[in-house]
Amino acid sequence: MILGLLGLYFSLSLVVFPSIYLSKEELKPQPFFDVQISSNSIKIGQSFDIHIFSQNIGDYGDIHILSVGFPSLEKIDEQIKIQNYDFNHQYKIINKDTMLGAEYSAGIKKTASEYALIEIMNRPSPAKGHYTLDLSVTPKNLGIFEIYVKTIEIPHTSDLAHFPRQGLQDPQNEYVAVYSVMVNP
Amino acid sequence: MFVNRKFHLKSKHVFLIGTLLINLGILLVTIGGSWDITNHLLNKPETFVSLPHGVMYSGVALSLIGILVSFTGWRKTENNQSFKISLKISLIGISLLLGAGPIDFFWHSIFGLDGLLSPPHMTLIIGMILTSTGGMIGLIRYNILRTNNNFFSILIIICGLLPIWLASSGMISSLSLPFSNTDFFNFNPEPFTAVIIATIGYPFLISFFLITSYNLSQNRFGIISLLGGLFLIIYGSTAILPNFVMAETILFYSTNAIALLVTDYVVSRSNYKHASYIGAGILGSIFYMFYYPYIMYTYNELLLGRLVSPSSIYSIYFELILTVFFITIIPAVISALAGCYFSKQIHSKMIQF
Numbered sequence: 001m002i003l004g005l006l007g008l009y010f011s012l013s014l015v016v017f018p019s020i021y022l023s024k025e026e027l028k029p030q031p032f033f034d035v036q037i038s039s040n041s042i043k044i045g046q047s048f049d050i051h052i053f054s055q056n057i058g059d060y061g062d063i064h065i066l067s068v069g070f071p072s073l074e075k076i077d078e079q080i081k082i083q084n085y086d087f088n089h090q091y092k093i094i095n096k097d098t099m100l101g102a103e104y105s106a107g108i109k110k111t112a113s114e115y116a117l118i119e120i121m122n123r124p125s126p127a128k129g130h131y132t133l134d135l136s137v138t139p140k141n142l143g144i145f146e147i148y149v150k151t152i153e154i155p156h157t158s159d160l161a162h163f164p165r166q167g168l169q170d171p172q173n174e175y176v177a178v179y180s181v182m183v184n185p
Numbered sequence: 186m187f188v189n190r191k192f193h194l195k196s197k198h199v200f201l202i203g204t205l206l207i208n209l210g211i212l213l214v215t216i217g218g219s220w221d222i223t224n225h226l227l228n229k230p231e232t233f234v235s236l237p238h239g240v241m242y243s244g245v246a247l248s249l250i251g252i253l254v255s256f257t258g259w260r261k262t263e264n265n266q267s268f269k270i271s272l273k274i275s276l277i278g279i280s281l282l283l284g285a286g287p288i289d290f291f292w293h294s295i296f297g298l299d300g301l302l303s304p305p306h307m308t309l310i311i312g313m314i315l316t317s318t319g320g321m322i323g324l325i326r327y328n329i330l331r332t333n334n335n336f337f338s339i340l341i342i343i344c345g346l347l348p349i350w351l352a353s354s355g356m357i358s359s360l361s362l363p364f365s366n367t368d369f370f371n372f373n374p375e376p377f378t379a380v381i382i383a384t385i386g387y388p389f390l391i392s393f394f395l396i397t398s399y400n401l402s403q404n405r406f407g408i409i410s411l412l413g414g415l416f417l418i419i420y421g422s423t424a425i426l427p428n429f430v431m432a433e434t435i436l437f438y439s440t441n442a443i444a445l446l447v448t449d450y451v452v453s454r455s456n457y458k459h460a461s462y463i464g465a466g467i468l469g470s471i472f473y474m475f476y477y478p479y480i481m482y483t484y485n486e487l488l489l490g491r492l493v494s495p496s497s498i499y500s501i502y503f504e505l506i507l508t509v510f511f512i513t514i515i516p517a518v519i520s521a522l523a524g525c526y527f528s529k530q531i532h533s534k535m536i537q538f
Contacts, residue, residue, distance in 0.1 A: 002447055009443040013474050017437040018503035027496055062494045123228050155494040
């Protein structure tokens with residue numbers, strides 16, 4: 001009786017339950033975002049607004065990260081104002097030459113940032129969870145002002161765990177969607 | 186004369202209530218602490234103010250009240266020397282606990298998020314162990330001094346042992362889990378050393394506390410299952426259920442109750458003189474299952490080196506389970522036997538007292 005119960009315990013713990021749990025399909029969180037820019041052409045000294053709606057359209061994930069890069073800026077200064085956000089974590093300002101995770105490795109591979117970025121995350125990242133980030137930008141220089149946007153889900157289990165999945169690659173070797181605003185005299 | 190005896194008996198009851206409060210407070214601290222680890226893994230809180238911290242510091246407050254109450258009772262108790270050591274140890278422990286709060290706040294303010302192993306957390310854990318040890322000594326001595334009442338004895342044994350078991354487990358976790366690499370400091374233990382600490386420490390604790398409970402209950406069937414079951418409930422509800430992805434693995438975790446029942450039966454119903462050691466051996470062999478899920482991190486560091494994210498904890502855990510079971514079973518059982526031996530020595534000293 002006792003040996004039988006002990007045998008049952010070890011069978012369940014070491015064989016039955018592990019095979020049940022390991023046979024479960026891996027979760028596939030999938031990020032997506034939509035960006036709205038108030039104007040694609042402004043005069044110098046004027047501002048434009050960026051509204052980013054970011055969401056997890058896949059399975060439950062641990063972390064939903066949104067990154068907004070400004071390739072023409074070395075640091076986030078008075079040109080960029082964070083108006084509003086509803087992510088459950090505080091945004092992080094990253095200036096040029098800061099070490100960052102790269103290649104969707106969740107920090108294992110690192111590289112130095114080549115321009116200023118804003119990173120913000122939500123933990124955990126439930127399925128259908130959605131978040132917004134509103135920025136106001138007042139460029140100082142004439143010409144094209146570019147904005148790079150990307151989202152990543154952790155765990156990064158497949159190509160579905162980042163968005164966009166193609167296009168331009170940033171210095172972190174991760175895909176970004178490029179938006180631009182013309183700044184006129 | 187009669188009034189005087191009644192007065193001393195009442196004072197002793199006040200001392201007991203205080204000591205119970207001390208240990209219930211530490212129990213709250215350990216529950217909050219285990220929940221806090223899960224909260225850090227899942228949500229990475231950015232401020233000192235959080236619900237698990239609230240539970241922890243409520244526990245500290247309760248323990249402090251307990252110390253004041255037991256001190257009041259102790260002063261008026263005749264033969265109060267027998268309880269003096271209990272109060273002394275608890276006072277040192279509570280001083281550390283009270284000191285840990287400001288140190289923790291200061292650390293968070295200067296260095297941001299701290300890891301599991303950090304000066305404020307070590308102060309907290311040592312304080313918890315000392316306070317609950319003091320409480321345990323008081324409770325156990327009280328229990329030995331009074332006539333036996335089944336329900337009351339069991340309550341005292343559980344309140345005496347469970348907080349110190351959870352706090353000691355917290356110490357082993359701090360010294361073995363790789364949760365201590367922060368922006369400012371890397372206090373992560375070396376992976377091989379961490380595996381040795383976990384393989385020896387956890388089985389020793391399971392065996393020591395469960396066999397001690399059995400000895401203190403005067404060899405009663407059921408106490409091992411009850412104390413072990415409460416540990417499973419606390420750990421399951423603070424480390425497993427809050428993680429959405431792992432919630433269903435609670436079924437796996439619950440099967441540990443079978444091993445506890447078997448041990449209980451073997452130890453209390455067997456006529457064999459050294460049945461406790463057989464029970465300890467069983468307890469030692471289940472430590473990896475008993476300390477699910479975070480124990481996986483320690484073995485993953487050495488055996489797989491896989492990047493773990495909260496939703497992948499259980500899959501890596503189950504990937505490792507057989508390997509860990511077979512490579513650790515011998516040292517784990519030996520360590521559990523040592524825990525059993527140590528428990529018997531402690532118990533005989535308590536009886537002599």
